Every structure is written in C-alpha cells, then in structure tokens.
Amino acid sequence: MNGRDVSQGKPGRFRYDRCGDCGHVFQNPRLSFEGLDFYYRDFYDGLGAAMIEEVFGFSPGPYLHRASLSIPTPRRWLDVGGGHGHFCNVARTVWPTTSFDALDIGAGIEEAERRRWVDRAYRGLFPDIAADLADQYDVISMFHYLEHTRDPLAELDAAALALAPGRHLLLEVPNPESPAARMYRQLWPGWLIPQHQHLMPAANLAAALSERGFAVQEIRFGDVHQRGDPVMALYGLLQTVAPSPSSAWRTEEEPGRPRRVRALTAAAMVPAFVAGLALDAMSRPYLTAGSRSNAYRILARRR
Structure with missing residues (x-):
C-alpha cells in the first residue's frame, strides 16, 4: 500500500508492506528520526497544539475506560507516549492514591508536568532511559503509542525492564486486521501515514509479549473500537x-x-x-463483534 500524509497535507509518499507469513504491516523504508520530527511537528505541538488539545480533552470517557482495570491498586504508573497528560489526569479519579508519571518525545509532556497532570515527566525515548527505571513501576501503559515507534520490540523490552515482577503492562493499538483498514485503505485513520510505522496483529503482539516473559491475561476487541473512521x-x-x-x-x-x-x-x-x-x-454493531474492531487492547503481567 502507498499513501501520503492526509492529516496535515505535508509532502511525501510512503510505502507500507505486509508480511506474507504473520501479517505484520510496516513502513518500508522507515522514516528517520528527523523525518518523524518533520511530520510530528505542528501535529501534536506548534501549529496543531490547540486543535490536538481539544481532541484529546473532548471527553474523559475513553480514558476512564482504559483506567478501569481489575488489578491491585498500583503504587506507581508510567504512561508511555503520554502526550499532553490527559489520560493520567483522568485516571487519577479511578486510582486517587497512585502516582502517575508519563513519557513522550514532545514538549507537551513537560506542559503536563507544569499542569500537575502528571507527577513526573520524562522527555525522550523509552528504550534509552528504561535501565534507569528498572523494576520501579506497577503499571506501564502504552495507548496508541507502539505503532509510532521505529522498533516496537525494543519498546516491549524496555517495559519488561521498567516493570516490577508480577506487575502489569497495558497496550492499545490499531488493529490492521479490522475490516475498516481494508475498507478505507490509505485513508483509514489507523494508518495515520506516515506517523505510524508498525501495525501488529493481536496474535503477533501476544507472541512477542510471551517471548519477553509476560503472561497475556486479556486480549480485548469490541468496546475498544474507536468512533469516527x-x-x-x-x-x-x-x-x-x-x-x-x-x-x-x-x-x-x-x-x-x-x-x-x-x-x-x-x-x-x-x-x-x-x-x-x-x-x-x-456499522458499529458489526465492527464491535468478534475481533473486527479498529483497535484492540492487551493486558499482560510480567512473570
């Protein structure tokens, strides 16, 4: 599949290939960090900051849904790809005694700390700082983050390092096997060309977690489906x-x-x-049945 940036209209054309064996979809060739910065710029920060703030802050419902887990009360929670801190700010209402930290590469994460929406902000790449966070967190969440990364397996390695034994990793990503992905082709919001570099079928991600010592407790489709495609x-x-x-x-x-x-x-x-x-x-009743939703969520526990 070939596509372009239809969200901002920035120049460039991009190719996405699908592995014939496992179904993994990947940008080929990948954007460099400098290239990613060009397409991120003015989307999350800069010219697009006001609009993205409105989008992320429109409703607390999705954040409450993500935070409502049947797990022991976390002492420390790290939201990787935390953006402007909206999830952490809402999740406090579910877990009022939990300390919420967040990590991202954009300036919005520092604004989240200034607003006190997060207790501590880390600005940088997760694999680069994971060793300094070893065994510190009870929950690590990655909501629509993994697909942005150049090496999602390295991000899972970082999570395994920063999580305390027996604690939980919560992932939510677009579902490249959804009928919506085929129906809307390069215009599907889940592709978000060229920002998304990897889209992994649920079975692939579950297998990658198992290889890293995680026990997958739940793979959830259905109500994870996002409106608006x-x-x-x-x-x-x-x-x-x-x-x-x-x-x-x-x-x-x-x-x-x-x-x-x-x-x-x-x-x-x-x-x-x-x-x-x-x-x-x-189309919602059809897309929320079985594994057709345009996104899925995995809860896994580090052994």
Whole structure:
C-alpha cells in the first residue's frame, strides 16, 4: 500500500508492506528520526497544539475506560507516549492514591508536568532511559503509542525492564486486521501515514509479549473500537483532492484559487460527511463483534 500524509497535507509518499507469513504491516523504508520530527511537528505541538488539545480533552470517557482495570491498586504508573497528560489526569479519579508519571518525545509532556497532570515527566525515548527505571513501576501503559515507534520490540523490552515482577503492562493499538483498514485503505485513520510505522496483529503482539516473559491475561476487541473512521476518511479525501492552502508548508502562486476550490469541495462533501456519521453508527454493531474492531487492547503481567 502507498499513501501520503492526509492529516496535515505535508509532502511525501510512503510505502507500507505486509508480511506474507504473520501479517505484520510496516513502513518500508522507515522514516528517520528527523523525518518523524518533520511530520510530528505542528501535529501534536506548534501549529496543531490547540486543535490536538481539544481532541484529546473532548471527553474523559475513553480514558476512564482504559483506567478501569481489575488489578491491585498500583503504587506507581508510567504512561508511555503520554502526550499532553490527559489520560493520567483522568485516571487519577479511578486510582486517587497512585502516582502517575508519563513519557513522550514532545514538549507537551513537560506542559503536563507544569499542569500537575502528571507527577513526573520524562522527555525522550523509552528504550534509552528504561535501565534507569528498572523494576520501579506497577503499571506501564502504552495507548496508541507502539505503532509510532521505529522498533516496537525494543519498546516491549524496555517495559519488561521498567516493570516490577508480577506487575502489569497495558497496550492499545490499531488493529490492521479490522475490516475498516481494508475498507478505507490509505485513508483509514489507523494508518495515520506516515506517523505510524508498525501495525501488529493481536496474535503477533501476544507472541512477542510471551517471548519477553509476560503472561497475556486479556486480549480485548469490541468496546475498544474507536468512533469516527468514515468521517476521518472523508476528511482525508478532502485533504487529498483540495488540500488546505493555509498550511505553512504549502506555497501557492495564486492563493485565491486553492481557497475557492477548498471551499467548494468542502461544501459539496457536506452530505457525504452526514452520511459518514450515519454509517459510523450503523456499522458499529458489526465492527464491535468478534475481533473486527479498529483497535484492540492487551493486558499482560510480567512473570
């Protein structure tokens, strides 16, 4: 599969291959760290910071759902890929005596510490600092983080190092075997081209955890399904056929014309967006049955 950045409209085309044996999907070739920084920039921070803040802070429901685990009360919890700290801030209401730390490569994680949404922020790469955190955490969570990494197995190794024996790792990732991934192809939000570099089927991730001394306690589909695929795919289509001319990385010789094209195209697509909302609701019973959901969650315990 080939695709482009339809969320921001930044330039470039990217190839994704699927392993014929195990179904693992990977970006080929991978972006460098410098390349990732270019596509992350103005999405989570910078120009996109205000919008992403609204998206992440829209509803506490998904965070409460993720935090509601049937486990002993954690003393220390590390949220890897913690973004702006929204999960930790909400999870405190479920676990009021737990200390919540978070790690990310973006500046938002430092803002989370300033807001006191996290008790301690680590800015950097998890495998680089895991040795300093050995056996310190009762829970490590990675929500829609693993697919962003250049080497997801190294991230699992880091988690095995930082978790105390007998404690829990909680993972949530897009499901590349979902019908939604096939239906919307490169416009599927789960691909998030080019930020996502690896998408692992649930069986692959469970096997990788077992190889690292984890006992997989639950693989959950169903209610992990995220709303909005049809609408986000339509937005990606809009970005493809009529990219926003106001983006700082676009240069137009005649800026007035792209603005008119954008406005007319968006207006023409309004009925499609309304239909997308209806399709999202109508397809939910089908997509939440069995293992069809567009995301899945794994709870594993370090032996």
